[in-house]
Amino acid sequence: MATVNPNMISIEHVTKNFGDFKALDGVDLHVRKGEFLVLLGASGCGKSTLLNLIAGFERPSSGRVVVNGRPVTDVDPHCGMVFQQYALFPWMTVLDNVAFGLKMKGMAAKARRAAAMRYVEMVGLKDFASAYPKALSGGMRQRVSIARVLANDPDVILLDEPFAALDAMTRQVLQEELLQIYEKSGKTIVFITHSIDEALMLSTRMIIMGARPGRVVCDIDNDLPLPRDAAVQLSPRFNELKSAIWNTVQAEVMKSLGTPAGH
DSSP: OOOOOOEEEEEEEEEEEETTEEEEEEEEEEEETTOEEEEEOOTTSSHHHHHHHHHTSSOOSEEEEEETTEEOOSOOTTEEEEOTTOOOOTTSOHHHHHHHHHHHTTOOHHHHHHHHHHHHHHTTOGGGTTOOGGGSOHHHHHHHHHHHHHHTOOSEEEEESTTTTSOHHHHHHHHHHHHHHHHHHOOEEEEEOSOHHHHHHHOSEEEEEOSSSBOEEEEEEOOSOSSOOGGGGGSHHHHHHHHHHHHHHHHHHHHHHTOOTTO
16 A cells, blocks of 8 residues: 655755755755744755755755655646745735736636635635735735745745844734644645744744754753634743754854854
8 A cells, every 4th residue: 555655855865065055964854734833044055055955946955845746846736835035926916916827827717817816815814915015014915925825735835034124013923824724724834034022923844954964953842732823922822942952053053154163
């Protein structure tokens, strides 16, 4: 009887060089279907490079990346990417931005507008469906970016510090909304952040990346109960996990700066 591979993403012995610079060194990482994986680590540790390899924007120097059983050899349509910089079409309305991928797939106009509207409503922007990006706040634009990715129904959603440019209150609202979307959709998510609080709020599992060249130094299951909201930060377990993660991240930051830990 055939066995089903539980891994949605497999990163196998991956090294990535940019000329003489080694960004990643022998990374092995498996992400199970339906996980919300957060990548943490110092600047320059290869988090974004790893995300770009999964998406197919970059190719490994050695090793391979597999998404849902398919080796990644080019930009992978089965992965949807949400960037920090929104990347919306300014001449399109919210609804048309969300429907764009469906149009490229050849879906009929009526069907794609109906499908897009479902995701516009899911991210709380029904009243702004006819608005243009310039009329939206940063948080609203990022909701459109997330809705556009969801509408394309990818196997994997990749998010590269999507809330970093937002104010603290908007960031918290979008974190809670993203968790609700994750729980409803069951999608596999890989999310980059520099914030330990954000990682603990969102993840089911956290990977701490080491100082360059990038490698996995710590793999932590997040056992904080779901569903979560901001109140989870008051729990003793939250602070216990945060302290342990901070100690590891701090040690790697010190290595990247060439400073002994504790100095």
